[in-house]
Amino acid sequence: MRPLSFESITVDEIDLPFLHEKKVSCAVLRIDKIHPVISGNKWFKLKYYLEEARSFDKKRIATFGGAYSNHIIATAAAGELFNFQTIGVIRGERSATLSCTLKEAMGHGMNLFFVNRDQYPKKIMPPEIKDQEQIYLINEGGYGLLGVKGAKEILNHCQKENYSHIACAVGTSTMMAGLIAGSLPSQEIIGIPVLKNSADLKKTLLELLSPEAKTKKFGMIHDYHFGGYARCTPELINFMNDLYQTTGIPTDFVYTGKLFFGIFALIRNNFFPAGSRLLVVHSGGLQGNRSLPGGSLIF
16 A cells, blocks of 8 residues: 655646736645545545544544545545554445445445435444444544544645635535634635535534634535535536546545535636635545546546
8 A cells, every 4th residue: 555645745836828817826735645545635634533542542433424435445545554443334235235435435444334325314323233332433425523633734734825815625614624724814715515405514524613713704605516415417528528628636536526626616706806816625536437438537
């Protein structure tokens, strides 16, 4: 298993005509480069959970996620890298053909248990998992204060004072909470939720923020989910291909493709004042693209 490589992180400037027209600059924090599987925000959200599991002398880790979950596969790979046994509690009945994500998670040593969609929201460990008291449990998506603590460190990998706005995709809201906590008072954090009907995300986010963090500037724009989690349209796929062709930046259709589409649309619609300096956080997760039909993407 390849080690993590924080030296690989770059800040890539985007130079496109519409940015000059709107007098807005845009850079991308490429934390997706740290590892091919434990990529982007996944590592930062897992970091302190793994440290705590080790301090509690727990050798088994369990977590929750869907069939295409970046968190599931990242936890499996992190377990292999740092010598933890891993368990994935997967939303939905086991299908005849497993997703590429789940197959790869199993390849990294994760044991999978499937829970029907009615029971899954309760986040109860299946009874067939033995010796549960010996297991360290991580919430779906790394949601929780330890996930926020790790995500706060994302901005240590750039000159954050250079930016007026910081943008990210939003799933559980853990990364966004960390970015808010790590941001400067003058900055604004913009989140692009990738789930449909995500009105409760604000409440979920606020539960992760300290009183000080709640005084900072942040907001979510809910218009770019493209039909919901892991949904996409030809328009989104075409945008992702165009983005790669013009900038060399690969994205995934679940999170980062929607993020860039939304931020570019907001720039074109004058959401950001002239002179704004944007930093877009590339949270990785490119493995999700393997569920698309072959030939959909040019990268």
